[in-house]
Amino acid sequence: MRIRIDAVDLPGRTCPAPADAAFPVYRDIHVAVQRRDRPAELLDPQPGDARSATWTLPCTATLSPAGTDVQGPYVQDRLGRRFVYLSWGTVDESGVFTMFRRAKLMLDAVPAQVLADAAREGLLVGHLGLSDAHGNPLCARVEPPHITWTAGPAQPVGRNRHMRVPGATSA
Template identity: 60%
Template sequence: MQLRIEAHTLPGRACGPGPDFPGVSGIAVAVQRKDRPAELLDPQPGDASTATWTFPCSFTPEGELRGPYVQNRLGGRFVYLSWSGRQPQEEAPRMFRRAKLMLADVPPAVLDEARRRGALVGRLGLTDAKGNPVCGRVVPPAIEWSAADPTERAEP
């Protein structure tokens, strides 16, 4: 089975300073590999019009999703979108924020249909109310989960 993340409304390549935060430039976003924060799947620039990541996953006998990009910590299974950028005076980008796409909040009927059809799709905007990169726990309605066939193309 596939898990596909389809993102829109990205925040741009810079995040301004705030209290105790110097700001960052050169922003990119990617899916983080399980237990390997430095291993990122297909980084996309923060000013892309859309971003899509597709990766394999499978179900445990208990019906939970597993895969190389599916995290499992207290609070349930999830996928991390990791934001990286350079702070002033830094040469190399580093992670400064993450969004946690909670798989426990996929409606059971959608998960069953995704298992039958072959793909689970999460669609979300990546800019928060302040114009910055989305971070923290992302649950419906901020993310819309649906089932699809693996060969279906991402929606614009």
């Protein structure tokens, strides 16, 4: 199975930092999918002013009497809750990505029938906007109605670009 994340309404390349931050504005914002347990390994970083962004993630779906369990290199597992991290960060002149915010796309909030259909058909699609109510990068837990999950037939996958960020830091 694959998970495809289709994102629209990106917030732009700048946003104000929190009032207690040392810098007044985050600049050259990018967003990417974070690999499980490897915050410096990012999948296909996209600029914050892109018209849209799409990521396709490999995963496995195991059916059991308790439901459908999803695992994979980009599926996080904290306290038994599965989710995908979208990491927001700035990219400096030397290309170093510094994370300042993350969004958790909660897989346990996918309707059970949609997840079962996706496991059978081969594709789970999450469609969401990436700007919050103030026009800043979306963060925190993302569940319906802020994301719409559908199932579909598996399709050939294009190549995602991976980025290892030497010296990457997280805020």
